[in-house]
Amino acid sequence: MKRVKFRCENCNKIDNVPLEAIQFCEEMDDGDPLIPPKFECKYCGGVISPIYYKSIYGYIYKWEDSHS
Numbered sequence: 119m120k121r122v123k124f125r126c127e128n129c130n131k132i133d134n135v136p137l138e139a140i141q142f143c144e145e146m147d148d149g150d151p152l153i154p155p156k157f158e159c160k161y162c163g164g165v166i167s168p169i170y171y172k173s174i175y176g177y178i179y180k181w182e183d184s185h186s
Contacts, residue, residue, distance in 0.1 A: 122171050124157065125181055128164025133157075135166075144174050154179035 121134035140155050147155075151173065159166045169181045 123169045124166035125169050126159040126162060126164045126166045129159060129162040131159065131161045132169075133160060133166055135168075140168075140171070141174055151175050151177055154184065 120137040122137055122140055124133050124135050125131070126133070135157060143155055144151075154167050154171065155173075157166050158164075167181060167184060168179050171179045173179065
């Protein structure tokens with residue numbers, strides 16, 4: 119199963135999220151596709167964002183673009 123690395127905005131820990139889960143959430147989300155997928159950090163409860171991810175719609179999200 120392919121996984122995507124996410125980093126917590128609070129504690130900076132890395133978590134690997136299954137690609138299928140991310141894609142499912144993208145398909146179900148009616149939100150803005152320009153905003154990267156985000157989940158809850160299992161370590162501190164903060165927000166995790168992808169380090170690098172290309173969405174099902176072709177958008178590329180990079181950690182350094184949104185946290186610089």
